[in-house]
Amino acid sequence: MTTIRAFMTDDHRHCDDLFADAEQAAGKGQLDVARAEFGHFRQAVLAHFAAEESTLFPAFEARTGMAMGPTRVMRMEHEQIRALLADAVDALAAADSEEFLGIAETLLIMMQQHNMKEENILYPMCDEHLADVAGEVLARLEVDTAEP
Amino acid sequence: MQALLSFDKAPPFAAPARFFLTAPLFLLAAALVLLASGPELLESRWSPALVAVTHLVTVGFMLMVMCGALIQILPVVAGANLAEPLGTARWLHAGLTGGALALAAALASGEQRFLAGAAGLLGAVVAGFLWAAGRPLFAVASTSPTIRGLKIALAGLAVATAAGCLIAVAVALGWPLPHALPDLVDLHAGWALGAWGGVLLAAMAYVVVPMFQLTPGYPARPGWLFPPLVLGLAVLWAVGAGFQMPFWVRVAQGATALAGIAFAALTLRLQSRRRRARADATLRCWQVALVATLLALLMLLASAVHPALGEHPRWAVLGGVLLIVGGYVSFITGMLYKIVPFLAWLHLQNCGAGVSSASRILADRPMLAQTRVHALAVFLLAAACLWPEWLARPAGFVLASASAWMFANLAGAMRRYRELAAAGGGR
Numbered sequence: 034m035t036t037i038r039a040f041m042t043d044d045h046r047h048c049d050d051l052f053a054d055a056e057q058a059a060g061k062g063q064l065d066v067a068r069a070e071f072g073h074f075r076q077a078v079l080a081h082f083a084a085e086e087s088t089l090f091p092a093f094e095a096r097t098g099m100a101m102g103p104t105r106v107m108r109m110e111h112e113q114i115r116a117l118l119a120d121a122v123d124a125l126a127a128a129d130s131e132e133f134l135g136i137a138e139t140l141l142i143m144m145q146q147h148n149m150k151e152e153n154i155l156y157p158m159c160d161e162h163l164a165d166v167a168g169e170v171l172a173r174l175e176v177d178t179a180e181p
Numbered sequence: 182m183q184a185l186l187s188f189d190k191a192p193p194f195a196a197p198a199r200f201f202l203t204a205p206l207f208l209l210a211a212a213l214v215l216l217a218s219g220p221e222l223l224e225s226r227w228s229p230a231l232v233a234v235t236h237l238v239t240v241g242f243m244l245m246v247m248c249g250a251l252i253q254i255l256p257v258v259a260g261a262n263l264a265e266p267l268g269t270a271r272w273l274h275a276g277l278t279g280g281a282l283a284l285a286a287a288l289a290s291g292e293q294r295f296l297a298g299a300a301g302l303l304g305a306v307v308a309g310f311l312w313a314a315g316r317p318l319f320a321v322a323s324t325s326p327t328i329r330g331l332k333i334a335l336a337g338l339a340v341a342t343a344a345g346c347l348i349a350v351a352v353a354l355g356w357p358l359p360h361a362l363p364d365l366v367d368l369h370a371g372w373a374l375g376a377w378g379g380v381l382l383a384a385m386a387y388v389v390v391p392m393f394q395l396t397p398g399y400p401a402r403p404g405w406l407f408p409p410l411v412l413g414l415a416v417l418w419a420v421g422a423g424f425q426m427p428f429w430v431r432v433a434q435g436a437t438a439l440a441g442i443a444f445a446a447l448t449l450r451l452q453s454r455r456r457r458a459r460a461d462a463t464l465r466c467w468q469v470a471l472v473a474t475l476l477a478l479l480m481l482l483a484s485a486v487h488p489a490l491g492e493h494p495r496w497a498v499l500g501g502v503l504l505i506v507g508g509y510v511s512f513i514t515g516m517l518y519k520i521v522p523f524l525a526w527l528h529l530q531n532c533g534a535g536v537s538s539a540s541r542i543l544a545d546r547p548m549l550a551q552t553r554v555h556a557l558a559v560f561l562l563a564a565a566c567l568w569p570e571w572l573a574r575p576a577g578f579v580l581a582s583a584s585a586w587m588f589a590n591l592a593g594a595m596r597r598y599r600e601l602a603a604a605g606g607g608r
Contacts, residue, residue, distance in 0.1 A: 153325065
């Protein structure tokens with residue numbers, strides 16, 4: 034059976050793929066394509082965050098009693114990433130591709146260092162603490178992150 | 182475990198920033214010495230001035246940034262928190278700065294008592310760093326090739342430093358050395374640039390190349406294998422030198438070169454498959470670094486196969502220039518250009534004084550422009566090893582310009598960070 038770490042890590046890579054498509058379109062000056070691709074990427078990231086904040090983190094917090102621990106920091110970073118996503122959408126709406134590419138660069142590093150902490154530290158902790166309910170948690174995560 | 186994802190434990194910006202700002206000044210100092218000394222500096226690797234300049238770069242620039250960056254990055258990549266990041270950064274930065282200056286001055290002046298003191302100081306500082314970083318790192322399980330690589334790299338730093346201190350103290354106090362001095366110096370350099378620098382670089386590359394450039398990941402099995410392989414070859418090198426078996430020393434050197442060539446070629450290949458919109462300064466720095474490293478390692482391989490090649494006094498100087506200035510300085514510059522603006526942006530966010538992106542703090546254009554000048558400096562320096570009469574001073578001038586520009590770029594980012602933090606935001 035797959036692990037929470039493997040499933041959520043795959044979803045991170047899926048988001049990376051969508052990010053690359055959007056950034057490349059903006060880099061080529063195809064702003065309409067970039068808007069569509071970035072919308073797709075943003076939707077996938079927000080679905081991923083929602084899955085974590087409504088399913089994974091509460092399960093982890095309930096099991097470990099760590100409400101102020103790693104999940105609090107991850108939620109704060111989600112907020113920072115949401116703000117970058119909104120700024121990027123604004124830059125694309127204003128057809129300011131230089132501003133968009135600058136935000137995209139920062140967004141990528143922010144996202145990657147966030148993912149690294151989740152993949153190397155938080156998800157393994159989730160797999161450890163939620164081993165007996167992993168099937169149920171994974172089924173809900175699959176629904177939460179599914180493309181509409 | 183829970184503390185490791187806490188902002189409270191994240192090192193303040195001041196912890197790594199001091200290392201990143203000091204390092205280019207050491208590179209500038211090295212370049213100014215070349216500019217002042219001219220062609221004779223490049224005539225032989227054994228000239229006291231060149232040994233001094235080499236340590237300005239390897240300790241003052243390379244070790245300075247590597248230690249500062251590790252304080253920042255160990256919690257993120259390995260979940261290993263230093264107990265007192267800011268306190269550690271303060272004494273480590275002061276120790277490395279003082280130690281690097283003292284060592285270079287002692288090596289250049291030939292003041293033997295001074296040399297023993299400088300080496301002792303640096304040895305103590307590095308030992309303190311190994312304790313501060315090694316304790317949390319070795320408490321973490323090796324769940325990734327990066328974590329294993331970092332542990333092996335620290336072991337490499339321990340041996341390289343011990344060997345360097347032994348050589349310096351023995352020379353200073355007139356102790357009889359167990360082996361010929363050149364063999365011991367080669368061993369010290371091999372551990373410092375291979376088992377420490379090379380393994381650290383690979384361990385970080387496994388993370389940052391896919392992350393920053395959106396390339397495919399490094400293949401898992403060779404990724405796990407590379408750090409212990411390089412460590413094993415460094416041990417073989419040491420055993421070969423210790424038991425006076427030059428054949429095995431050459432085997433270790435040749436195999437280390439091949440391992441490094443494979444790593445560099447693979448990294449170039451991965452980067453060619455990157456999915457970023459633009460080639461940024463970090464990518465260009467790494468391309469310069471990888472090509473220079475490949476050339477240096479081909480030279481090492483060639484001299485392992487045909488030792489007569491290495492006997493030419495310029496051979497080792499050229500190899501060292503390519504590996505240290507062309508390779509490591511370029512790799513590190515590329516990393517600094519990624520880390521410094523982002524960290525400044527992140528700390529501004531966390532203190533409620535955000536700007537829309539890190540490029541508002543340090544834009545890619547001045548970084549790319551500096552990278553081009555640095556690449557020219559590497560080319561001129563390598564050419565100056567062959568035609569020192571013509572090119573030593575121009576190379577020194579261009580390297581000094583590139584170093585000063587790097588400092589200006591990084592210091593500008595820090596100034597902008599302080600202004601924005603003071604103004605409470607720049608949106």
